[in-house]
Amino acid sequence: MQKASFSRAAEELDLTQSSVSNAIARLKRTVGEELFIRVGRGVKPTSAALSLYEQFESPLASIEQSLQGIDAFDPKNSRRTFYIYANEIMIGLLHHGAEQWLKSTNIKLIFRETPVQEQQLQLDLQLETVDLAIDMIKPELASFNSLEVMTDKLVCVVRKEHPRISGSISRAQYFSEKHIVLNMKRGNLSMVDLLTDEVLPTREMYSEQASILAMLATAANSDAITLASNSYAKQYAELLGLQILSLPLDVNPIKYHMVWSCKLTRNPANMWLRNTLLGLIESRVSISN
Structure with missing residues (x-):
């Protein structure tokens, strides 16, 4: 599991590769599940192997610490x-x-x-x-x-010279404007949908960006609105000429x-x-x- 390779595991254990392969084969027969699949020159664990590893790693770590002791760590001399x-x-x-x-x-x-x-x-x-x-x-x-x-909290961000929004934004304004949306990748929900308990109406999309900084830059050069965490938006508000506004929705922190x-x-x-x-x-x- 740790080395992703039979040969590297054998080197670590000071065994032959065939000894490691035979041991895994015996464990596979005992468990009745495939444990590793070959990927390129290494191996990748199956879901059965991951499940076993979760159960084994804590007691194995305790044994290892008992036998070897906990290594000291000196940040002044470490090159870690x-x-x-x-x-x-x-x-x-x-x-x-x-x-x-x-x-x-x-x-x-x-x-x-x-x-x-x-x-x-x-x-x-x-x-x-x-x-x-x-x-x-x-x-x-x-x-x-x-x-x-x-x-942190989610805030609404628009450019300072926005023609319709100044100082605050209402719920109606929020849903009537075009939106710059973050492609979160992890899941299909947007940031605001992830943090609110209500089902929100569909918003008109202006653009979809891969990073929050790109979203803020796009907002600074358009009349579209976007969302960001308060701490991140504050870092770039002055530089990009942005307004940070309270979000007119009930959202979780x-x-x-x-x-x-x-x-x-x-x-x-x-x-x-x-x-x-x-x-x-x-x-x-x-x-x-």
Whole structure:
């Protein structure tokens, strides 16, 4: 599971490849399910293997920690590179602050955009391809821990010189204007549909964009309206000449969760990473407020 390869697993275990293949074959016969399929030069787990791994990883991690002890982590001397999944808003909020925070160390934080498929995000966390994620969706699986780290609100954004909207927007105005919509990729709902409990009328679309910054830039150069999180919109309102308006709808707050594999809960390096990111988020939120 961790190496995505029989040969690399054999190297890690100091065994022959045939020994690993035979062991997996015995487990396959015991379980009665196919566990891995070949993909290129490696292997990919089946749903049965993923289910078994979820059950095994916690006790295996406890055994490993008992035998080897928990490795110490010294941020002053470490040359570790951490990988974090986050969306555009969180990357924009944290990236510069992280660079400044760590410039006196040899540690690197690499932010990656959250994958479209939820299963891929969870698999990457389980296999430690990434160290943690900051996501709007809280995982339900028991193999993950999560912590709510930030709340934000959805706001309406239009250009300052909009011919019909100034200072506020009514519900009727909101639905009568053309809309710039974010292609969220993860699911078929728009941001506002995801965060409201009511079924909203169809809006006339002006354009569909792949990023929130592109949406804000389009709003700055048109009479169309768009939506963004308050913290992100405030970063670009002055630069792009935008109005930030209260949304004339009842919407739920945007909640961000820090998510990590349970087996890393007591891992010193992961604990340091979580505390560092939490400090960065708290400092950035206090500045934006």
